[in-house]
Amino acid sequence: MKNIFIFFLLITQYISGIAQKNEPDSLPAKILNQVTVQGISERQYLPDVQGVNIFSGKKTNVILLNNGEANLPQNVARMMFAKIPGINTWDMDGAGTQLNIGTRGTDSHRCIEMNMRQNGYGTNSDIFGYPENHYTVPMQGVRQVQLVRGSAALQFGSQFGGMMNFVMKEGDSTKAFSLESEQTTGSYNFFNSYNAVGGTVGKVNYYAYYDNRHGDGWRPNAAFNYQSFYANIKYNFSKKGSLSFQFSRMDYRQQIAGGLTDAQFNQNAQQSFRSRNFFSPKINIPSVILNYSVSKRTLLKVTTNGIWGERSSVQFINTPNVMDTVNSTIGSYNPRQVDRDFYTGVTLEGRLLHHYELGRIKATFAGGIRYSDEQTKRRQKGKGTTGSDYDMTVIGQYGIDLVFRTTNYAGFVENMFQLSERFSVTPGLRYEVINSDLTGVINKATFPVSYKGNRVFPLFGMGMQYLVDKNGQLYGNISQAYRPFLYANITPADQLGLIDPNLKDSKGYDIDAGYRGQVSDLLKFDINGFYLFYGDKIGNLTETSSNGSTYQFTTNIGNSVAKGFELYLNLSLLKAAQGNIKNTDVRLFSSVAYTNARYVSGALSNNTDNISLVGNHVEGVPDWINRFGLEFAHKGLSTTIQASYTSQKFNDANNTVFSATGVVGVVPSYTIYDWAINYRFLHQYHISAGINNLANTMYFSRRINMYPGPGILPADGRTMYVTLGFKI
Numbered sequence: 001m002k003n004i005f006i007f008f009l010l011i012t013q014y015i016s017g018i019a020q021k022n023e024p025d026s027l028p029a030k031i032l033n034q035v036t037v038q039g040i041s042e043r044q045y046l047p048d049v050q051g052v053n054i055f056s057g058k059k060t061n062v063i064l065l066n067n068g069e070a071n072l073p074q075n076v077a078r079m080m081f082a083k084i085p086g087i088n089t090w091d092m093d094g095a096g097t098q099l100n101i102g103t104r105g106t107d108s109h110r111c112i113e114m115n116m117r118q119n120g121y122g123t124n125s126d127i128f129g130y131p132e133n134h135y136t137v138p139m140q141g142v143r144q145v146q147l148v149r150g151s152a153a154l155q156f157g158s159q160f161g162g163m164m165n166f167v168m169k170e171g172d173s174t175k176a177f178s179l180e181s182e183q184t185t186g187s188y189n190f191f192n193s194y195n196a197v198g199g200t201v202g203k204v205n206y207y208a209y210y211d212n213r214h215g216d217g218w219r220p221n222a223a224f225n226y227q228s229f230y231a232n233i234k235y236n237f238s239k240k241g242s243l244s245f246q247f248s249r250m251d252y253r254q255q256i257a258g259g260l261t262d263a264q265f266n267q268n269a270q271q272s273f274r275s276r277n278f279f280s281p282k283i284n285i286p287s288v289i290l291n292y293s294v295s296k297r298t299l300l301k302v303t304t305n306g307i308w309g310e311r312s313s314v315q316f317i318n319t320p321n322v323m324d325t326v327n328s329t330i331g332s333y334n335p336r337q338v339d340r341d342f343y344t345g346v347t348l349e350g351r352l353l354h355h356y357e358l359g360r361i362k363a364t365f366a367g368g369i370r371y372s373d374e375q376t377k378r379r380q381k382g383k384g385t386t387g388s389d390y391d392m393t394v395i396g397q398y399g400i401d402l403v404f405r406t407t408n409y410a411g412f413v414e415n416m417f418q419l420s421e422r423f424s425v426t427p428g429l430r431y432e433v434i435n436s437d438l439t440g441v442i443n444k445a446t447f448p449v450s451y452k453g454n455r456v457f458p459l460f461g462m463g464m465q466y467l468v469d470k471n472g473q474l475y476g477n478i479s480q481a482y483r484p485f486l487y488a489n490i491t492p493a494d495q496l497g498l499i500d501p502n503l504k505d506s507k508g509y510d511i512d513a514g515y516r517g518q519v520s521d522l523l524k525f526d527i528n529g530f531y532l533f534y535g536d537k538i539g540n541l542t543e544t545s546s547n548g549s550t551y552q553f554t555t556n557i558g559n560s561v562a563k564g565f566e567l568y569l570n571l572s573l574l575k576a577a578q579g580n581i582k583n584t585d586v587r588l589f590s591s592v593a594y595t596n597a598r599y600v601s602g603a604l605s606n607n608t609d610n611i612s613l614v615g616n617h618v619e620g621v622p623d624w625i626n627r628f629g630l631e632f633a634h635k636g637l638s639t640t641i642q643a644s645y646t647s648q649k650f651n652d653a654n655n656t657v658f659s660a661t662g663v664v665g666v667v668p669s670y671t672i673y674d675w676a677i678n679y680r681f682l683h684q685y686h687i688s689a690g691i692n693n694l695a696n697t698m699y700f701s702r703r704i705n706m707y708p709g710p711g712i713l714p715a716d717g718r719t720m721y722v723t724l725g726f727k728i
Contacts, residue, residue, distance in 0.1 A: 068637075073096070095224040174200070382399065503538070642674045
């Protein structure tokens with residue numbers, strides 16, 4: 001470690017010297033010390049108007065990521081989003097290759113019910129048919145995280161969980177070249193290398209990074225290799241406008257350790273019985289962004305982005321009580337299953353914001369249009385090889401071979417009326433047109449599938465905001481939201497399954513009311529209540545045909561309601577005791593969310609019977625998610641110790657308590673402790689470290705009946721990491 005440290009010092013001083021020598025200047029150069037703003041980053045809410053968007057009256061969150069608060073090299077979600085109440089995380093492993101979050105009774109699996117964005121454009125693989133977010137950005141490249149809850153549906157479209165936007169870093173505006181590097185090593189051969197360059201030359205600002213992350217994983221058979229690339233060239237062609245060219249790519253290959261039964265987990269949570277399972281997504285996202293100030297009162301933003309890529313897996317898929325051993329009949333391992341999806345899509349979004357007056361009333365109008373064309377080519381249930389390596393070879397035909405295409409047209413308007421200096425009202429409307437088309441075959445070309453669906457529906461909403469004083473505001477919002485039925489919902493699993501020809505998209509609404517603000521710099525707070533109605537949820541019922549045989553019928557099974565409250569407090573203990581103190585602070589934060597998510601109508605198949613869902617817990621949703629942290633900052637040092645509590649939950653709508661295979665059952669409550677520290681020195685350097693799961697708690701946050709299980713998916717035990725970095 002000492003030699004590495006000395007090497008870093010020599011290299012950075014050498015590069016710094018070259019950068020200084022290469023900057024021509026007719027005046028004598030005077031090198032100033034780099035100014036670094038220290039302290040504990042605060043979670044805040046978005047302003048009433050930002051860019052071309054209106055956020056007045058909406059439940060919003062903004063967080064700035066800091067090495068002293070969270071483990072950024074491994075994208076540990078429970079730490080990164082600790083100050084946003086109600087973020088439900090799925091801790092699958094410590095690789096950080098997937099982000100799994102949900103809110104207010106929605107599914108956390110790969111953010112499938114979130115509208116995920118980067119710099120304002122979407123990153124979900126196929127938002128209307130297969131909306132899992134395979135793209136995972138390295139958090140070291142993120143400047144700011146923005147979250148808008150259910151009210152985001154009007155401005156951003158399909159979702160119940162909200163819109164999360166990652167605002168990426170930009171190049172330093174004060175120099176032509178800057179270099180940033182962080183090298184992290186950790187438990188189980190974990191290593192992450194993040195390297196970025198940026199700067200401003202004339203009218204051009206640029207920033208680019210490359211990140212590589214690999215390791216063996218906490219469990220056997222869990223090795224991974226992740227890489228990500230991002231580049232942004234921003235051309236400020238005048239004082240009024242800029243044009244940005246961006247390109248993002250992420251790909252990784254991960255060995256999947258598989259699921260466990262309850263008995264296996266209790267015996268040894270770290271064990272694995274799958275060595276031949278692999279998963280690998282590749283996602284590319286090019287984009288062009290035009291920002292233009294038409295006048296002092298009018299802003300225009302036009303974004304064009306594409307997405308193309310794939311997700312591939314080869315697995316021996318069976319419940320964890322079935323061992324993957326040599327089949328004596330064929331003299332080898334059993335063939336694995338090969339599944340592949342290929343995504344292509346293009347989206348164009350234009351947004352306009354205009355300030356105006358109606359008599360004495362000040363008003364702000366925001367409107368926009370969206371066009372997207374997305375296609376997913378799905379090939380599943382292919383007979384793979386009997387080998388043990390990553391091999392996508394298929395013997396014969398795929399069992400499922402389908403092509404899905406969705407075209408979407410949408411428009412929205414919102415208008416903020418400032419009825420007084422303190423009170424504003426913001427009504428809004430979104431209009432959606434969705435045209436879907438499905439063709440292909442299942443069961444190796446023996447069962448053709450065809451579907452065409454055109455749906456048109458509006459969404460309405462209204463927000464209100466009242467400024468109690470300069471440091472506090474009351475806010476409230478009601479907005480409709482929806483979730484289109486997925487491709488899997490209109491594709492029968494086999495010839496015995498039938499799809500309801502009148503299948504409807506899930507629709508509902510979200511209500512928010514809260515009070516937020518601060519008491520000087522002593523206390524910052526946000527408390528709100530919410531009510532989310534999720535109607536026409538989709539599932540399977542057991543039906544009996546005229547000849548007496550039973551079959552699975554996919555239809556709208558019922559409605560659910562999630563209601564509760566979210567509380568955030570951040571108190572300066574040092575300032576409360578000693579008054580205004582510079583450069584030093586001790587803060588205590590509390591992020592508490594109670595979510596009562598229950599079915600209020602409907603039934604669901606349970607083998608050959610249909611079971612009423614009324615009163616059942618919504619699957620995957622705990623009643624309580626509480627996170628508490630103690631933070632200390634002094635000059636160049638910042639450190640955080642955090643406790644995260646999640647109450648028990650069920651992983652199926654029937655609320656099954658136990659199954660011998662581990663596929664369904666209770667997910668017990670758990671408490672996890674994490675610690676992070678960051679120290680900056682010599683202006684340019686910093687060293688970070690931390691311990692995840694400090695108490696080495698054996699726990700899991702997910703059972704699953706599909707990839708990457710089936711069964712219990714254990715979370716990581718205690719792991720450690722250390723980072724050495726610089727920025728010049």
